[in-house]
Amino acid sequence: MLSDFISLIYPINCLSCGEILNKNEKHICLRCKYKLPKTDFHKFSENPVSKLFWGRIGIQSAAAYYYFNKGGGVQHLLHAIKYRGEKEAANEIGMMYGTELKDSPFFNTVDLILPVPLHPKKKKLRGYNQSDFIAEGIANGMGKAFNPDLLARNAANESQTRKSRFVRWENVESIFDVVDKSAVEGKHVLIVDDIITTGATIEASAQCVQNLNGTKVSIAALALTMH
Ligand SMILES: [Zn+2]
Numbered sequence: 001m002l003s004d005f006i007s008l009i010y011p012i013n014c015l016s017c018g019e020i021l022n023k024n025e026k027h028i029c030l031r032c033k034y035k036l037p038k039t040d041f042h043k044f045s046e047n048p049v050s051k052l053f054w055g056r057i058g059i060q061s062a063a064a065y066y067y068f069n070k071g072g073g074v075q076h077l078l079h080a081i082k083y084r085g086e087k088e089a090a091n092e093i094g095m096m097y098g099t100e101l102k103d104s105p106f107f108n109t110v111d112l113i114l115p116v117p118l119h120p121k122k123k124k125l126r127g128y129n130q131s132d133f134i135a136e137g138i139a140n141g142m143g144k145a146f147n148p149d150l151l152a153r154n155a156a157n158e159s160q161t162r163k164s165r166f167v168r169w170e171n172v173e174s175i176f177d178v179v180d181k182s183a184v185e186g187k188h189v190l191i192v193d194d195i196i197t198t199g200a201t202i203e204a205s206a207q208c209v210q211n212l213n214g215t216k217v218s219i220a221a222l223a224l225t226m227h
Pocket of ligand 1: 019
């Protein structure tokens with residue numbers, strides 16, 4: 001009764017469409033849960049995300065949960081996760097994706113899930129890394145190991161807006177480190193980010209993992225920007 005009363009005064013809105021949630025809904029409404037544009041990329045080894053990395057890095061599998069459309073429901077959801085502290089929602093959406101990835105023949109050999117770390121300054125400013133919560137949710141949904149501390153991002157060397165694409169890429173590559181190599185060697189690692197745009201950041205972190213002995217790398221994000 002008390003919670004009904006509280007939600008009457010402070011209605012909780014769907015993070016995607018803004019409609020008021022009923023008490024059985026959490027973070028996003030049922031309508032959005034089924035209407036947001038899923039890609040189903042994890043059902044195919046060749047898809048727009050895996051093709052994005054062709055000729056750049058030899059990954060096992062790659063996928064994104066949703067299509068990102070500017071001004072659409074996925075953008076609102078990602079914005080809430082990234083900037084408005086909706087960590088639980090990140091976890092929940094990650095879990096929904098994880099339960100789908102678990103049944104994919106391209107992802108079911110994953111051993112370890114690592115989020116792409118934020119730049120330390122950004123993390124300090126924002127207080128959290130949204131990808132940690134997405135990756136943790138995916139790990140729970142898949143029933144796989146998760147560790148947010150194995151992949152690190154170095155603070156230096158990152159102002160790159162005016163550099164050429166090639167120099168920029170080299171720069172990006174050198175900013176990641178695997179902290180405990182023995183914990184990653186020999187594993188099939190799934191690297192998780194919130195959104196894939198050019199793929200440069202996720203490629204650099206994947207490269208850093210793939211340089212270790214016997215590792216395989218796959219990639220998953222919540223959304224893919226349409227080019
Ligand atoms: Zn909604």
